[in-house]
Amino acid sequence: MCLAVPGKVVSIDHQADPLTGLIDFGGVRKQACLEYLPDVRVGEYVIVHVGFALQRLDEESARASLELFDQLGLLEEEFGDAWEQAARQEKESEVR
Amino acid sequence: MADLATPDTAVDPANWTCPAPLRDQPVVVMGHGGGGALSAELVEQVFAPAYGNPTLAALTDSAVLELGGARLAFSTDSYVVRPLFFPGGCLGDLAVNGTVNDLAMSGARPAYLSTAFVLEEGVELAVVGRIARAIGAAAQAAGVTVATGDTKVVECGHGDGVYVTTAGVGLVPDGVDIRPQRARPGDAVIVSGPIGLHGVAVMSVREGLEFGVEITSDTAPLAGLVAAVLEVTKDVHVLRDPTRGGLGASLNEIARASGTGVRLRDRAIPVPDEVANACGFLGLDPLYVANEGRLVAFVPPEHAEAVLAAMHAHPQGVGAALIGECVADHPGMVVVATGLGGTRVVDLPLGEQLPRIC
Amino acid sequence: MKYIEEFNDPERAGRLLDEIRATVTRPWALMEVCGGQTHSIIRHGIDQLLPEEVELIHGPGCPVCVTPLEVIDKALEIAARPGVVFCSFGDMLRVPGTDRDLFRVKGEGGDVRVVYSPLDALDLARRNPDRQVVFFAIGFETTAPANAMAVHQARRLGLDNFSLLVSHVRVPPAIEAIMAAPGCRVQGFLAAGHVCSVMGTAEYPDLAEKHRVPVVVTGFEPLDILEGVRRAVHQLERGEHRVENAYPRAVREEGNPAALGMIEEVFEVTDRNWRGIGRIPASGWRLNDAFRAYDAEHRFDVSGIRTEEPAVCRAGEVLQGLIKPTECEAFGTACTPRTPLGATMVSSEGACAAYYLYRRMNAPAPRGSRVPQEEMNPVG
Numbered sequence: 001m002c003l004a005v006p007g008k009v010v011s012i013d014h015q016a017d018p019l020t021g022l023i024d025f026g027g028v029r030k031q032a033c034l035e036y037l038p039d040v041r042v043g044e045y046v047i048v049h050v051g052f053a054l055q056r057l058d059e060e061s062a063r064a065s066l067e068l069f070d071q072l073g074l075l076e077e078e079f080g081d082a083w084e085q086a087a088r089q090e091k092e093s094e095v096r
Numbered sequence: 097m098a099d100l101a102t103p104d105t106a107v108d109p110a111n112w113t114c115p116a117p118l119r120d121q122p123v124v125v126m127g128h129g130g131g132g133a134l135s136a137e138l139v140e141q142v143f144a145p146a147y148g149n150p151t152l153a154a155l156t157d158s159a160v161l162e163l164g165g166a167r168l169a170f171s172t173d174s175y176v177v178r179p180l181f182f183p184g185g186c187l188g189d190l191a192v193n194g195t196v197n198d199l200a201m202s203g204a205r206p207a208y209l210s211t212a213f214v215l216e217e218g219v220e221l222a223v224v225g226r227i228a229r230a231i232g233a234a235a236q237a238a239g240v241t242v243a244t245g246d247t248k249v250v251e252c253g254h255g256d257g258v259y260v261t262t263a264g265v266g267l268v269p270d271g272v273d274i275r276p277q278r279a280r281p282g283d284a285v286i287v288s289g290p291i292g293l294h295g296v297a298v299m300s301v302r303e304g305l306e307f308g309v310e311i312t313s314d315t316a317p318l319a320g321l322v323a324a325v326l327e328v329t330k331d332v333h334v335l336r337d338p339t340r341g342g343l344g345a346s347l348n349e350i351a352r353a354s355g356t357g358v359r360l361r362d363r364a365i366p367v368p369d370e371v372a373n374a375c376g377f378l379g380l381d382p383l384y385v386a387n388e389g390r391l392v393a394f395v396p397p398e399h400a401e402a403v404l405a406a407m408h409a410h411p412q413g414v415g416a417a418l419i420g421e422c423v424a425d426h427p428g429m430v431v432v433a434t435g436l437g438g439t440r441v442v443d444l445p446l447g448e449q450l451p452r453i454c
Numbered sequence: 455m456k457y458i459e460e461f462n463d464p465e466r467a468g469r470l471l472d473e474i475r476a477t478v479t480r481p482w483a484l485m486e487v488c489g490g491q492t493h494s495i496i497r498h499g500i501d502q503l504l505p506e507e508v509e510l511i512h513g514p515g516c517p518v519c520v521t522p523l524e525v526i527d528k529a530l531e532i533a534a535r536p537g538v539v540f541c542s543f544g545d546m547l548r549v550p551g552t553d554r555d556l557f558r559v560k561g562e563g564g565d566v567r568v569v570y571s572p573l574d575a576l577d578l579a580r581r582n583p584d585r586q587v588v589f590f591a592i593g594f595e596t597t598a599p600a601n602a603m604a605v606h607q608a609r610r611l612g613l614d615n616f617s618l619l620v621s622h623v624r625v626p627p628a629i630e631a632i633m634a635a636p637g638c639r640v641q642g643f644l645a646a647g648h649v650c651s652v653m654g655t656a657e658y659p660d661l662a663e664k665h666r667v668p669v670v671v672t673g674f675e676p677l678d679i680l681e682g683v684r685r686a687v688h689q690l691e692r693g694e695h696r697v698e699n700a701y702p703r704a705v706r707e708e709g710n711p712a713a714l715g716m717i718e719e720v721f722e723v724t725d726r727n728w729r730g731i732g733r734i735p736a737s738g739w740r741l742n743d744a745f746r747a748y749d750a751e752h753r754f755d756v757s758g759i760r761t762e763e764p765a766v767c768r769a770g771e772v773l774q775g776l777i778k779p780t781e782c783e784a785f786g787t788a789c790t791p792r793t794p795l796g797a798t799m800v801s802s803e804g805a806c807a808a809y810y811l812y813r814r815m816n817a818p819a820p821r822g823s824r825v826p827q828e829e830m831n832p833v834g
Contacts, residue, residue, distance in 0.1 A: 002453065002489075002517075002593070002594060002596035003377075003452060003453055003490055004596065004648045004651070004674075004704075005377045005455070005458070006456070006457040006704075007377075008456070018573075018603060018607065022308075025373045025374075025376065025455055026369055026370070026372075026373040026455035026456065026458075027309060027310065027369055027370040027373060028308070028309045028377065029307060029308035029309070030307040030377065033571075033573060033600075035603060036710055036713040036716070037710075037712070045456070047648065047651055047704050048377070049453075049596050049597065049600065049648060050453055050543070050570065050571045050572065050597060050600045051570055051571025051572075051573055051574070051600065052571070052600045052603070054596065054599065054648065054651050054652055054710060055652070055704050055706070055710055057703050057704060058702065058703045058704075059703070061702040062457055062460075062703040065461075065677075065702065065703065066460055066461075066466070069466040069469060069470060069681070070466065070469070072469045072470060072472070072473045123561040123562055124561055125557040125558060125560070125561040126557060126560070127548075127557060304567065304568070304570065304574055369455070373455045376455060376458065378570075379545075434497070434498045434499045435462065435464055436462075436464050436467050436498050436503060436676055437499070437503055438498055438499015438500060438501075438502040438503050439499045439502065440496055440497055440498075440499055441811050443811060446548070446791075446792070447548070447557075450545055450547060450548075450568060451543070451544040451545075451568065452518070452543070452544055452545035453517070453518070453543045453544075453545060453593065453597060
């Protein structure tokens with residue numbers, strides 16, 4: 001369900017009813033209804049589904065997720081290969 | 097060709113193919129003109145049996161005929177597009193380039209075109225004039241002569257403004273034998289440039305779908321590019337211009353006609369950002385979006401590099417890329433290796449692609 | 455596109471996969487609820503990359519596919535009437551009713567139009583006051599605010615020629631039904647991220663607690679799905695069953711209050727049939743009394759249309775992972791992607807349709823159907 005994509009608010013038409021804004025999806029621009037995010041500002045990212053902005057995209061959370069994924073790798077490098085680690089744990093549990 | 101008429105049976109282990117689908121659709125639906133499975137079935141089940149001759153049965157973009165000692169490529173196509181004018185071109189450009197390209201896909205040098213107009217009562221003459229001038233300019237650019245033509249008018253409400261049908265002939269050089277049946281395992285699969293531009297440009301101005309995007313249709317004549325490739329080698333196996341149904345439909349047709357499989361690398365396929373992003377929010381697959389100035393070539397692997405270089409040196413092939421290869425496995429199927437290391441099947445689309453919500 | 459490309463990064467995907475492989479010690483069956491997630495899984499071949507132990511069961515979350523036959527028959531009847539402009543999301547057009555689809559109605563002269571947004575249909579009503587404009591309002595919670603806004607605006611503008619044919623469905627009752635079914639194999643859920651963008655996550659802790667299953671709110675890009683799987687597996691391996699938000703960039707705990715308010719104003723909860731699954735209590739929305747006048751079922755009096763789902767279709771069992779599609783008698787014979795009987799064959803990402811395609815490739819079908827990597831990647 002629910003194809004929704006992130007886009008950047010380029011402009012807001014405060015006269016429009018319902019509240020409408022122009023959203024940029026990486027070079028593709030389309031009007032979307034902003035009535036459900038009445039305090040959204042130009043420059044913010046929103047998630048758009050069938051012509052409606054449904055939620056703000058929280059850029060801080062996006063960065064945090066990506067950093068978490070990067071750390072997964074770093075942890076691995078720090079503690080050695082994940083496979084070996086798993087094998088080690090398995091052996092330990094067998095010993096017990 | 098038998099292997100074309102029964103596309104699903106080649107890899108059917110348990111006898112459970114689709115039943116003859118035209119029974120499902122006793123009336124013509126839009127998908128019959130979409131360049132996918134429904135279009136193919138219309139030809140295979142209605143036209144081919146009715147006309148019954150080996151030339152037509154080859155089901156190539158253009159027929160290659162022996163006539164008076166010459167090998168003649170012959171093709172016809174009707175052009176309907178809404179709106180009539182779109183970013184990068186109009187109905188007139190498509191009507192010339194489409195037929196020129198169908199001829200070029202046999203390796204032919206296009207020479208003469210005919211044009212037939214069906215005009216709807218009430219259409220402004222200025223519109224007809226713009227389309228006619230576009231046809232003149234496109235013909236000149238492609239190096240073909242419009243040798244004959246016809247005009248009919250239908251009552252208001254019985255046509256969509258302007259329809260144009262063109263037919264064309266050209267000469268096939270000696271030693272050239274290009275058709276979908278000749279694809280061989282090992283062939284390199286090369287596309288001549290970025291895909292999806294025409295389809296997205298037209299969609300961007302279609303009523304009810306309008307979106308802003310700074311790309312234009314790729315409509316262009318490809319005969320020059322084909323000639324440049326044939327300079328490198330005459331042993332080109334297959335050429336196809338992926339129009340309706342896009343690259344996905346063309347590759348499926350080639351795979352089925354030749355009984356080979358096609359493997360692509362997702363990340364090697366040139367998809368412009370705007371095309372990817374427009375497809376992203378509409379839920380479309382760029383592989384099924386129409387092109388009007390691209391070709392896909394199957395060439396023996398030893399010629400791949402030289403063919404690519406020749407394309408890169410030609411204005412219509414600057415963005416050419418090696419996107420995959422022809423294989424003996426999974427005959428009749430197109431499989432893509434995804435960027436993450438998985439695989440997916442690219443099936444023949446049924447009809448035209450529609451925006452989806454899920 | 456920003457916030458899409460980063461979440462498609464193969465290197466990070468590799469790290470997430472390594473982490474999942476390092477965590478998993480035994481088989482787990484996870485259900486991704488949403489059709490959009492299934493689409494992404496198939497498109498990127500994610501199911502082939504996961505360790506053998508992790509099985510993904512494709513859930514019922516494609517609103518197009520689960521729209522009951524009866525409602526589609528009603529849509530076909532309304533769309534064929536003179537004076538009606540019938541508007542729909544594109545993917546609804548080729549979903550077959552009992553004996554035809556919307557394409558066919560269009561081919562036979564019906565005015566059927568594809569729109570991108572329900573507001574486009576509203577606009578058509580405004581510009582064509584002499585026509586009855588009907589919008590096929592299907593969808594999950596994600597689409598409900600859009601459809602609610604369209605009918606709300608219609609009433610405000612006094613557009614009496616606009617109506618909705620409503621077939622809205624809700625995710626939590628479907629999860630409840632799947633978990634309550636005998637023999638249910640699902641051990642954890644990847645909840646539908648965009649549903650939660652609207653609804654928030656408040657509906658899930660009770661479900662997780664009652665059925666002792668992890669519920670991980672999951673996004674749609676490959677890294678989002680891998681992160682959802684990673685967190686679900688992590689919980690399962692530790693014997694936990696919490697609600698986690700693995701899609702925080704688009705989901706807040708409270709959802710979207712303005713959208714929830716509009717849903718509340720326009721819709722009320724109702725029982726709903728799911729194609730190929732059956733009736734699920736309280737699993738849908740319909741227009742409430744205040745908006746009844748805009749209900750196309752009443753305006754066009756199609757309440758007499760009653761259609762039974764085909765008995766031979768076993769989509770419900772497939773959806774729950776109880777049987778493989780090939781175990782259904784109709785698979786590949788009466789039921790093909792061209793002539794689908796149930797939800798799982800209608801959508802190209804449905805479990806049955808995916809099996810159909812993979813069988814054509816002469817490979818065992820998805821999950822069970824994995825294509826050997828070394829064989830499939832020589833192009834790379």
